[in-house]
Amino acid sequence: MTYNGLLTTFPREIKLFIGVFVIILSIGFFTGLLFVKQADSATPAGVEENYLGNEEDEEAAVMKFKKGDREMLTIVHTHILSMSFIFFLLGGLVWITKFPKKWKLFLTIEPFLSVLLTFGGIYLMWKGILWLKYVVIFSGTLMTLTFTFSAMLVLLQCFKPNSGQ
Incomplete structure (x- = not known):
């Protein structure tokens, strides 16, 4: 079965449907990044503070508390499941x-590894393995770059003029 370039052969209506889906998916993905x-979780210190709190820092502008067991399991569970679906579809x-x-x-394949490293890393960092905050930042950045490139690749081929019926 030949599937390389199959998207470009789809009728205009199907490509429009796929393109709109990828645009809406991207809006949801990038809203999460906002x-x-x-x-303030875009830095290693910010990641650590967001999940482990900053109660000892008397000069903190915003007081943050360590996430509880239930909250951490909910965060990890929902993100791994939803991100798996996002990257499977894309x-x-x-x-x-x-x-x-x-x-x-x-x-x-890379996004699935990044999902595991990012959210598994957050959980293990919360459990006390603090150096994983660097893995979380790296894998989260790589996941974002991969998503962006993949979405642009699909969109360019969906909206490329004269590429379908």
Whole structure:
């Protein structure tokens, strides 16, 4: 079965449907990043403070408390499940774009590893392995870059003029 470039052969209406889906998915994804920025979790110190609190810092502008067991399990559980679906759907679309197979393999497998490293790292950091905050930042950044590139790849091929019926 030939699937490389299959997206470009779809009728205009199907490509529009896929394109709108990827745009809305991207809005949701990047809104989540706004939350990360709002919570000051874009730095290793910010990640640690967001989950472990800052009660000892008397000069903190905003007091943050260590997340409880239930809250941490909810965060990890919901993010791993939802991000898995996001990257499964986007990955399926990446596989039908016209692009080199090795790059598609990277773009579709890497996000799952980053999801595990990011949210598993957050959980283990919360449990006391503090150096994982650096893994969380790295894997979260790589996941964002991969999402962005994959979404742009799909969108470009959906909206490329004269590429379908």
